[in-house]
Amino acid sequence: MTPPGPWKSYCTLVRWDWTREMRRKTTLLSMGVMGLITLFLFSFAIPPEREVLLDTRAGILWVTFLFAATIGIDRAFRADGRSGMLQGLLLAPVRRATLFYARVTSTFVFVVGLQLVLGVLFLVLFNQSLNVDGAITLIATVIATDLGFVTVGVMIGAMTWSVPGGDVLLRILLFPMLLPVFNVAVASADRAFKGQALSTTQLLMLAAFDLTFLGAGHLLFEHLVKDVGSDV
Amino acid sequence: MSTINSADRTTGVDRTSGALPRLGGSPARGFGVHAVLALAALLFLNWLVVTEVPLAIKGIGSSYLIFFYHFPAAINVFVFYGALMGASVLYLKTKDPIWDRRARAAAEVGILCNAVLLVTGSTWAKAAWNAWWVWNDPRLMSAAVMTLIYIGYLMLHGAIEEPARRRQVAGVYGSLAFLNIPMVHYSIKLFGQASHPMKFDALSDASVVATRWYGVAAFFVFYLLIYRWTFDRKSRADRLEDSLGRIRRIEERGATS
Numbered sequence: 226m227t228p229p230g231p232w233k234s235y236c237t238l239v240r241w242d243w244t245r246e247m248r249r250k251t252t253l254l255s256m257g258v259m260g261l262i263t264l265f266l267f268s269f270a271i272p273p274e275r276e277v278l279l280d281t282r283a284g285i286l287w288v289t290f291l292f293a294a295t296i297g298i299d300r301a302f303r304a305d306g307r308s309g310m311l312q313g314l315l316l317a318p319v320r321r322a323t324l325f326y327a328r329v330t331s332t333f334v335f336v337v338g339l340q341l342v343l344g345v346l347f348l349v350l351f352n353q354s355l356n357v358d359g360a361i362t363l364i365a366t367v368i369a370t371d372l373g374f375v376t377v378g379v380m381i382g383a384m385t386w387s388v389p390g391g392d393v394l395l396r397i398l399l400f401p402m403l404l405p406v407f408n409v410a411v412a413s414a415d416r417a418f419k420g421q422a423l424s425t426t427q428l429l430m431l432a433a434f435d436l437t438f439l440g441a442g443h444l445l446f447e448h449l450v451k452d453v454g455s456d457v
Numbered sequence: 458m459s460t461i462n463s464a465d466r467t468t469g470v471d472r473t474s475g476a477l478p479r480l481g482g483s484p485a486r487g488f489g490v491h492a493v494l495a496l497a498a499l500l501f502l503n504w505l506v507v508t509e510v511p512l513a514i515k516g517i518g519s520s521y522l523i524f525f526y527h528f529p530a531a532i533n534v535f536v537f538y539g540a541l542m543g544a545s546v547l548y549l550k551t552k553d554p555i556w557d558r559r560a561r562a563a564a565e566v567g568i569l570c571n572a573v574l575l576v577t578g579s580t581w582a583k584a585a586w587n588a589w590w591v592w593n594d595p596r597l598m599s600a601a602v603m604t605l606i607y608i609g610y611l612m613l614h615g616a617i618e619e620p621a622r623r624r625q626v627a628g629v630y631g632s633l634a635f636l637n638i639p640m641v642h643y644s645i646k647l648f649g650q651a652s653h654p655m656k657f658d659a660l661s662d663a664s665v666v667a668t669r670w671y672g673v674a675a676f677f678v679f680y681l682l683i684y685r686w687t688f689d690r691k692s693r694a695d696r697l698e699d700s701l702g703r704i705r706r707i708e709e710r711g712a713t714s
Contacts, residue, residue, distance in 0.1 A: 293536045378596040380633065388616045398613060398630070402637055404645035426647060430640075437636055445629045448549050 228318035237328035238319070246335065249345070252300045253335060260293030260343040264350055279349060283414035286347050287407060291400075293343060294336045298378030301332045302386040311386075311450075319385040321447035325379065329442070331376045340367050355417060362417035362433075370410040370430035377402050383449040406434050424450050460542070475535045488682075495682045498675035505668045514660075520584030524660070527577035528669050529676035530570045536677065537567035537684070538607065538635055545631030557624040558695060560631050564610050566680050571604045595645035602641045606634045620698065650669060658701035 229237070246252055267285045271277060278285075305311040314324065344363065348354065355363060381398050385391035413427045495534075506525050513519040541563040547554035578597055583589050591597055613630055617623035 249473060278648070320652050379635070380629070384613060384630060385616075387622075391616070394612060394616055398609040400608065401602050402633070404602050405637065405640035408644040408646075416714055429646065430644060437640070441633055441636060445549070448625050451625060 231320055231323045234319045234323045235327050235395045236420050238309055239330050242331035253339060256293045256296045256339050259296055260289050263289040263292045264347060276393055282351065282353060283411045285412055287411050288338045289343060293339060295366055295396060295399065297332055297335050298382055299392050301328055301379050302382045306386040315450055322443050325442050325446040329376055329379050330390065332379060336371050337367060337377055347348065353418065355418045358422050359417040359420045363414060366410055366413040366417065367421050368427065369435065370406050373406045373431065373434040373438055374403055376442055380442050406431060485685055488685060491517055491682050497677040498678050502672050502675045505671060509664045510668050520581060523577050523581050525580060525669055526674045529672045530574040530577060532673045533677055533680050534570040534574055536569055537563045537570060541567060541631050542635035542679060548628040550637040554624060554695065557627065558688060558691045561614060561691055562684050564607055565592065565687050568604060568607050569683065570680060571600060574600050575604065585713045598645045599642040603638060606637065
């Protein structure tokens with residue numbers, strides 16, 4: 226029997242991740258509740274006056290997105306690694322790069338979906354509005370930012386899943402690495418709230434980050450899963 | 458003194474005394490000469506700063522003199538973080554543990570340069586702008602974020618117990634981290650409001666330029682000395698860890714047979 230091609234393996238792995246999460250819903254629920262809690266904390270931490278929110282809303286939105294999405298990133302490998310499923314996956318005739326892209330895709334879909342829901346909740350709870358240009362800018366920013374965010378996150382998740390207390394280490398490693406995209410994402414979300422289109426410089430910066438780390442992941446991911454199983 | 462060279466090849470234990478290889482011991486060859494050279498180079502830099510460059514320049518006064526210690530740290534940060542990336546890639550390619558030790562030593566010296574950069578930069582900021590820290594300055598922020606990224610490297614290295622996986626994972630992180638540095642810098646530069654003094658006419662005087670580049674070379678000799686010392690310590694610690702691992706395996710085999 227010939228092993229399936231990369232595209233077929235990729236689709237199977239993404240579908241498999243999707244089906245599992247839709248059955249359990251634990252990761253999505255944890256991410257959603259964490260996002261909601263962060264929004265509520267901000268409502269206490271920052272005075273709700275309109276003038277203050279004009280300066281801080283983009284930052285509030287992205288900090289909420291970041292905290293919620295990190296839960297999904299952390300679970301991308303931890304649960305499978307701990308249950309031995311990752312070791313089983315690695316025995317399958319699937320290229321490591323295919324496994325990497327599949328994991329990035331499924332995590333990306335969950336994170337973007339969740340952030341769109343949280344974005345709407347933010348608009349309602351903080352009494353903000355977006356025009357059509359602003360909405361397109363925000364959605365494009367979320368997609369371009371999350372691709373880089375999830376790519377780096379999946380790589381770091383694959384580094385830390387086997388470490389005791391690795392969930393804390395993941396955040397310590399991930400947040401400084403994400404600073405370039407976070408900075409651009411906040412600036413871009415600010416433009417979105419002002420009803421402006423995404424600037425070319427911002428888009429190029431996000432694309433450069435995404436492509437750099439997708440390329441690095443393609444080359445380096447296999448090194449992260451080579452000895453998996455020896456330290457479990 | 459018992460060293461690994463005179464020890465049992467299987468366990469690393471000295472046959473005559475039964476002791477494990479020591480963490481301390483004699484320094485690497487030529488270390489003393491290197492130390493004297495580094496000290497002389499730094500003393501000469503101080504002499505140049507006192508005699509060859511203006512003691513105060515218009516606009517920022519004498520506080521600019523810290524620049525001759527700040528600028529070498531800035532250049533050497535990139536030298537050692539670049540070396541870390543090179544060693545990480547070479548480890549992933551060759552699987553030779555020596556590259557992992559080189560990467561770790563380069564990370565520690567890089568973080569030291571980074572700390573010097575931040576302290577001198579912050580001190581200069583207080584003198585020039587009356588603030589210890591400026592959040593939207595791209596260079597100051599890039600330096601701070603680089604420190605956090607490379608402290609993460611050391612934390613990751615220390616967190617994984619199994620040596621082969623630890624080296625492998627650290628090799629990947631060391632390669633990724635360096636790719637991020639230009640992006641951290643440009644993202645803050647493009648979307649922050651720069652207040653770092655980019656150009657002073659007096660800093661382009663021939664004597665100042667020559668002194669600052671001499672400072673880079675002198676500090677490189679000094680940081681290289683620390684790198685050699687750190688690398689030597691790591692090599693001894695790794696040999697000790699290897700020996701302990703072998704002893705444990707032999708004991709386990711003895712217990713089961």
